[in-house]
Amino acid sequence: MQKKTNYLFIILAIIVSLFIVGILSLSFGSVNLSPIKVLKILFFGEEVKQSLHIIIKQIRLPRIILSFLVGAGLSIAGVVFQGVIRNPMVDPYIVGISAGAGTGVTLAIVLNLQISFLFFSTIPLMAFFGSLLTVYIVYNLAKTKDKVPVVTFLLAGVAVGFVLNAVMSFLMVLGTRDIHKIVYWLLGSLSTASWQDIRLMLPYFIVGNFIVIFFLKDLNLILLGETDAQHLGVNVERSKKYLIVGASLITASVVSVSGSIGFIGLIVPHIARMLVGPDHKKLFPTAAILGGIFLIISDDLARILLAPMEVPVGIITALTGGPYFIYLLRKTKKEIW
């Protein structure tokens, strides 16, 4: 059980960590700078060479901000889906979002589609609409009368995911010369991050978060079971619907710019839950910031490990997150779910 002071301390500590990690990440890279210098450039407008200015503000800064948004978004969506479905094994991709986005992207690459809409490029657009379309299909498949039973929802998501994965594999076999490009996208990467990406995803990301926050209190009650929640005054079906829509919107916005980065949405909610308990009012900010930090660090590793070659960040998150998660499970040994 976490006391209030304890929670404030934790949230303060992770905010400070986020700041430190952010500054350090800005300094690392092909051109190493001192963190102090980075601070001066960022906040005190120190005059530097044009190239350095571009590296910090046009290349590294958007990449770090995007890393944060993606990590936070996946963690928030993980918290919401795990809560709504009341199952610890659920991640944000469970409703078939990554498969939907992947299929959209694969289609775009294989068919060599060139569409643009309000300056946005083909691949993020296809990923975004691919994922939203999938959620829409899954949601309506699971809907019986006016209810969406979570188990049906889960099964529909898994089933649609399988189908889409098959479609994707088929497309990849057809367009063998593009396989490298597709696989790279599927593994997830932030290497092309730009302010443009942030502009693309941010509106949906914000709207999704607003929806989720609006129904956050209900999520606590839904954890007790849908029946109990209803007896305590929650319109369960409505809250569930909005929470799913909100989390899907967040996930779709994230996937469209980063590809499907695995594991964060599964494990960060668990780590946050170990820290602050199951109350979503505490869990939401904790998981969001932790997820952001986790992805920033992972992306640093992706940049640095085999520099100048970049490792897809999805590989890093899985390789570091997995063992760490197992370590936590063994160490705490108490039930975290």
Next chain:
Amino acid sequence: MLKLDNIEFSYEKQKILHDINFHLEKNEFIGIIGPNGSGKSTLLKNISKLLDPDKGFIYLDSNLLNDYSYKDLAKKMAVVPQDTDVNFNFSVYDLVMMGRNPYQDRWGRVKEDDKRKVQEALELTDTLKFKDKSIQNLSGGERQRVIIARAIVQEPELLLLDEPTASLDINYQRNIFDLVSDLNEELEMSVLAVSHDLNLISQYCERLILLHQGKIHSIGKVEDVITKENISEVYNTDVDIKYNPITERPYVIIIPRQRGSQKIVDKDFHIHLICGGGTGKDIMNLLNDLDIGVSTGVLNRGDSDWEEAKRLNYEVVEIPPFAPIDEEAVKENEQKMKKANLIIISDTPFGWGNLDNIKSLANFKNKDILFMVNNDLEQRDFTEGKFTELYKHIKKNNNVNEIKSHKELCNFINSKYEEISYD
């Protein structure tokens, strides 16, 4: 407070509830009982708006249940479920605070008023001492009290309980129902409680509803509903009703089936029983469980064995109350004995009035006679030694087996039955 008007509910075309009509007055405590599958839980789910009835109306304070928003309903009605397992690590305090949900805004800000009410509920349910503990670390009974505290802070006018003590030890069963009874009397909550424990609920509620196959079989005061006829019919089992000496409420006693190794369902196999004064009841029930055809006599009308034999639809050779056995009855009785494969004599005492029952035995030299001898023969003899003398004579000349227990009786009947069916 609550009114159900002709409720009907089906699940996949199977009618689960029909013709449900009743009225719960303000501050009343009604219990709902009924066998498994009689529709108790479904009824409660209809009342708590988890399920919508297919037909009929439910009124809560003269408004239709369906016109309440979930939030408003949660202020009027609280539900204590059967399964209170909480899978998450919430503290007792936080969990009880969730009961304030219908009074809080979208952001769940906690007001002083909320805190005070939670504190009071924790005190009332005696759960204050573990308010910071995780709900998962409590025992079933403690957890149920916490859930009741959560219901209390909803400040409901109506409390629904769905088998609130289903998996609890008796100390907790009492504890929980005492608490509910306090809420009913002191906080003036109306209570509607489903329970499969007839005896527990009967000690507490004012009125009972007995459900049978989705219908109200009977409704009314506890002693009018808990009757031998009602319970035997609905639960299809033999029971007896006694009264709890403290509460003076009815108490259902189950009568276990006497163990036989095998059921004898052969109408040609027939036993004649000589008994009286209640000594034959157990034997009759035993034989009934074995599905054996039984005749009995001679018995006085009004004798408790006579009543039991009538209840079980046995052939009875009967005479008026307190009358001695007459010639005609003896003849009839001997005919029955002649037909029987076995004659059993219970531990009944013998006086001048029923001595003829023993005398008749002398005529059946080849029949197996089973004589229950748990009581001393002399103590059963109210004929100045005549009975004992007669018994010794029969024992010498007839096929008499002295039997001490029902088990022995069973074994004998079984072996006799096998012997006959192999012939």
